[in-house]
Amino acid sequence: MTTPASTVPLDRNPDKFLTRTVHDLLSLKGRTIVITGAGRGLGLAFAFAVAEVGGNVAIIDLLDKPHDHFNKLQSEFNVKVKLYKSDVTSYATLEKTFGEIVTDFGRIDGLVTAAGICLDEPFLERGAESVARTMNINVLGTYYAAQLAAAQMAKQEPTDFNPRGGSIVFIASIAAHVASKGQTTSDYCASKGAVVSLAKALGVELSSIGVRVNSISPGYMLTDMTIDLCDKYPWLADIMTNEPPMRRIGDRTDLKVPVVYLLSDASAYHTSDDILITGGIHAGRLL
Numbered sequence: 001m002t003t004p005a006s007t008v009p010l011d012r013n014p015d016k017f018l019t020r021t022v023h024d025l026l027s028l029k030g031r032t033i034v035i036t037g038a039g040r041g042l043g044l045a046f047a048f049a050v051a052e053v054g055g056n057v058a059i060i061d062l063l064d065k066p067h068d069h070f071n072k073l074q075s076e077f078n079v080k081v082k083l084y085k086s087d088v089t090s091y092a093t094l095e096k097t098f099g100e101i102v103t104d105f106g107r108i109d110g111l112v113t114a115a116g117i118c119l120d121e122p123f124l125e126r127g128a129e130s131v132a133r134t135m136n137i138n139v140l141g142t143y144y145a146a147q148l149a150a151a152q153m154a155k156q157e158p159t160d161f162n163p164r165g166g167s168i169v170f171i172a173s174i175a176a177h178v179a180s181k182g183q184t185t186s187d188y189c190a191s192k193g194a195v196v197s198l199a200k201a202l203g204v205e206l207s208s209i210g211v212r213v214n215s216i217s218p219g220y221m222l223t224d225m226t227i228d229l230c231d232k233y234p235w236l237a238d239i240m241t242n243e244p245p246m247r248r249i250g251d252r253t254d255l256k257v258p259v260v261y262l263l264s265d266a267s268a269y270h271t272s273d274d275i276l277i278t279g280g281i282h283a284g285r286l287l
């Protein structure tokens with residue numbers, strides 16, 4: 001075998017894996033995580049997950065009043081928690097909110113984008129305004145938040161708990177991969193497909209500044225959004241319970257550790273991916 005003229009030296013430290021424990025790798029102590037759409041639903045559960053492993057949480061939501069669980073989040077953890085009323089569809093408004101967050105928290109180490117809507121309207125009846133609203137919130141809201149978070153991550157000083165960059169996690173959906181049963185959500189499916197593609201592209205583009213980008217595609221999860229849907233269309237409760245091979249609707253508990261994993265050093269070599277947590281629907285349906 002001929003040896004190339006110049007080679008990059010291999011990082012030869014076979015003991016490196018012994019220096020950090022799983023507990024340490026999953027810690028978010030000292031870090032600040034911004035979560036959009038966390039006034040309720042999945043986003044609020046992610047805020048608990050972050051606080052439970054020591055991270056500070058800045059919540060962005062359109063709601064005037066968050067879910068009652070927010071009070072528990074504020075009072076039960078020894079971390080900083082603050083809610084910002086803002087709109088992810090307005091770049092100027094969101095830019096101002098991110099500025100306030102940096103002033104209040106000093107830095108941004110992670111972002112989770114959970115702000116999203118899912119309207120059920122047949123494709124042929126759907127108006128242009130309705131499609132635009134879904135795209136504005138689900139796609140552009142995700143894009144703007146990622147841009148603002150990454151810009152801050154790129155310029156901030158290194159610290160002991162985060163030497164460089166950060167981690168961005170988009171909440172996509174099983175709807176990005178397979179059509180929804182019993183629902184006509186063409187724009188939602190398209191919007192979540194865009195979110196999965198955006199995570200792939202940004203993971204590559206931002207790797208040079210140490211920013212990792214991934215998405216999570218949940219299947220049916222019990223939240224205020226799905227409860228509202230099932231109240232309106234009662235047959236959906238049956239689909240959401242019996243369609244997944246695991247024969248239950250997902251609980252927000254099922255997503256807490258995956259989100260912490262992606263935000264933390266535990267996933268330091270993981271980028272441009274989509275993690276499917278669906279009870280198996282992405283592989284096959286029982287109904």
Ligand SMILES: NC(=O)c1ccc[n+]([C@@H]2O[C@H](COP(=O)([O-])OP(=O)(O)OC[C@H]3O[C@@H](n4cnc5c(N)ncnc54)[C@H](O)[C@@H]3O)[C@@H](O)[C@H]2O)c1
Nearest residue numbers: 037040041042061062087088114115116173220221223225
């Ligand atoms: N619940 C599920 O089964 C499920 C499954 C897969 C993916 N998802 C996705 O997870 C995300 C969260 O869903 P959820 O079930 O928690 O819904 P939810 O309605 O309970 O929460 C969404 C939050 O986003 C906020 N929001 C909406 N528009 C906003 C805007 N313009 N600016 C700021 N905040 C805004 C809402 O006020 C709300 O608090 C969504 O993107 C959804 O598509 C949900």
